[in-house]
Amino acid sequence: MRRVVITLGLLALSSGAFAAGVSCDTVKADIDAKLQAKHVANYSLEVVDKGSASSSAKVVGSCESGSKEIVYQRR
Numbered sequence: 506m507r508r509v510v511i512t513l514g515l516l517a518l519s520s521g522a523f524a525a526g527v528s529c530d531t532v533k534a535d536i537d538a539k540l541q542a543k544h545v546a547n548y549s550l551e552v553v554d555k556g557s558a559s560s561s562a563k564v565v566g567s568c569e570s571g572s573k574e575i576v577y578q579r580r
Contacts, residue, residue, distance in 0.1 A: 508543065529568040533575050536566050540577075547580045 529552040537550055551562070558564055558576045566575035 527568055529573050529575065532566050532568045536575060536577075549578050549580060551576050551578070 533550050533552060540548060540550075550565070552568070552573050552575055555567070555572055555574050558574055559578075562576035562578040564574045565577045567573065568575065
């Protein structure tokens with residue numbers, strides 16, 4: 506579990522570079538690939554409007570110039 510939290514923290518920091526106009530599908534696919542490489546299972550990634558993420562989800566990226574967020578949630 507600690508490994509997942511560290512991975513998500515690093516993803517959140519690195520995803521800021523992608524915020525400038527990159528499509529949400531591209532950022533989401535990149536985050537998904539990183540999670541799969543770390544053998545993370547039973548999760549979902551969703552693209553939502555900025556500020557509309559549920560309290561149980563963690564924001565792990567942003568896209569479309571910061572107007573959307575990518576949220577991670579364990580299933």
